[in-house]
Amino acid sequence: MLTYLFFGGLALVLVGVILTYNTLVQKAQMARNGWSDIDVQLKRRATLIPQLVSTVQGYAAHERQLFADVAEKRAQAMAAGDDPASRAQAESALSQPVARMMALAEDYPELKASGNFADLQKELSDTETKIEMARRFYNGAVRELNTAVQTFPANLFAGLFGFRERAYFEIEIADRAVPQVDLGGKR
16 A cells, blocks of 8 residues: 555656646747747848848948948847847947937938938837837746746756746837838927
8 A cells, every 4th residue: 555655655756747847838838939039030130120221321322431330230149149138238229329320310301301211210119119019028038937837846856957047128218119111290
């Protein structure tokens, strides 16, 4: 009888470990999926920026320092890799000169009236919205993973199975916001 209780208890513990492991795997996969979504949108944004620079250069050629700053910050963002903290810092740094470039439209009425600029501005704004949505999904998945890794009984096995806490992806809202430019000319 004691043998049955021992093996029954051992089986129960084994089932608990398996369920805990599977839960951690599921939460880690959700975080990976969320990061992948962010990465796709950041790459889309990085692709739009050279087109935007090219369009603005045609109207504001003397803004060379700004264009150089955008190119430098874009290269740094592309090289930041998959570490959320490094990537967020690089993307925030890129957002600042891009926002200044978008604000140039106020000084150049011809640029403001350009259909190509308006289309690029809309695409960039849409991409920023998608980045925000992907960031929220990722941070929610990371929160769930981090909570699972820290709580009992999963915390007993998480390190053993190689599950670690992940960093949130944080971009300062003020840094990331694309300025709204009225292209209709109405005041």
